[in-house]
Amino acid sequence: MRVVSWNIHWGCGKDGRIRIHAIIDVLRKLNPDIICLQEVAANHPELEGSATANQFKQLAGAFGGFHAIEHAPSEIYRNNVPRLFGNLILSKYRITQAQRHMLPWPVDPEGAPGMPRGAIEVVLDTPGARLRLVTTHLEYHSPLQRMAQIRRLRELHAEASARARIFAAHPEMDAPYQLGERPASAIYCGDFNMAPGDAAYQALLAPHAEGAPLLLDAWAARHPGHARAPTAGLHGYPWPEKPDCYDYFFVTEDLARRVASVEVQSETAASDHQPVVLELVPGA
Template identity: 75%
Template sequence: MRVVSWNIHWGCGKDGRIRIHAIIDVLRKLNPDVICLQEVAANHPELEGSATASQFKQLGGALGGYHMIEHAPSEIYRNNLPRQFGNILLSKYRITQAQRHMLPWPAAPEHPPGMPRGMIETVLDAPGGKLRLLTTHLEYYSPPQRRAQVARIRELHAEACARAAIYQPETTLDPPFQLGFRPGSAIYCGDFNFTPDGEDYRALTAPPADGALALLDAWKVRHGDMARAPTAGLHGYPWPARADCYDYFFVTEDLAPRIAEVNVQSETAASDHQPIVLDLA
């Protein structure tokens, strides 16, 4: 099972031009089973390169064979047209459930207002059994907002683990109540906008106090103390000031033995972030 996570920067390269086809070409070469993308835009002419097209439709149409779940936490209307900015999850595996979580966005007067953030959660019929796969893009400019979002992710994870221990599919219920099995086993990925030495990283990976499955950094599980490959700051982009890691895969402890590889695709300059790839045996 191969999963790719990538903040695509709405397809805008360092020359200020949008080339969604370059993003699609990289993804096709990587040939993942599941694709998780952040910073997908629609009807945003003011973004660098003028992101007027619906990239949700472009990506969904070009990547045939995948089922797409989209979530645009930022949806602002102008002339009755939605200007959207958010995330996509595309899967070759059967999706049995999907939830779109809005993450906390508390007022933080001492910081820029930021924008709404969300997380896509799916249950997949994957090799080895059902698992949850979630992708998100956390706040960058406001540490208090990002801290609240990390806390909410841990709450949602604890809730899922607790429900998995209690509830089983019940086909005699009315259809909206037929949730099916939602396992504790999970992969969380995306642009978390914190570095490995940061407080928020430590908060997300702290041992659970509620019986939930622990969340482990897949890079550390696979590579130990080996220097971490940066996921941003390459190829001459103005941000960030130095190359560092902002994008991750976190897996529940039961999936750790299945991690075959975790790597960063450093070659492409199609975005100001690099694709990260997780292979599960």
């Protein structure tokens, strides 16, 4: 099972031009089963390159055999037309349920700029096992807001794990009550806007008092003791000042043994971030 996570920078390359077809070409070459994208835009002419098209529809249309779940935490209206900015999941595997979570956006006394942030959670029927997949894009400018968002992700993880322990179907109740199991086994991915070892990074991986399974950094699990490949700062982009890691895959303990590879695709300059690819071997 191959999962790609990529902050696509609304398809804006280092020359300031938007080429969604270049994003699509890279994704097709990576041959993923699941695609998790951040910074997907629709009707945003003021963004660099003028992101006027609905990229959610463009990307979903390019992968017609995949199921698409979108979530735009930033939804602004001009002349009653929505301008959207957010996340997208495309899955070859059957999605049994989806939840769109708004993450906290507390007022920062320092006045740091920010935007609404969210996370998409889906339950997937993958070969041999059902699991949860969560993709997100956390706040960049405000450490206070980013830490609040980390805490909420941990709460959601603990909630799903507790629900998995007591799950029981209630066929006598109406259809809206028939949400299936939210498995404890999970993959979290996206642009977390934190460096390895940051306080937010450590907080996300800390043990849960509620007994939820630990989250492990898939890169560290697969490449112990090896330098981490940068996921941004390549190809002459003005940001960040030096190559660094902001994009991650985190997996629950039971999935760590199934991690066959975690690789950063450093060749493409189609975005200011690089795609990260996780490969899991089948498990029961």
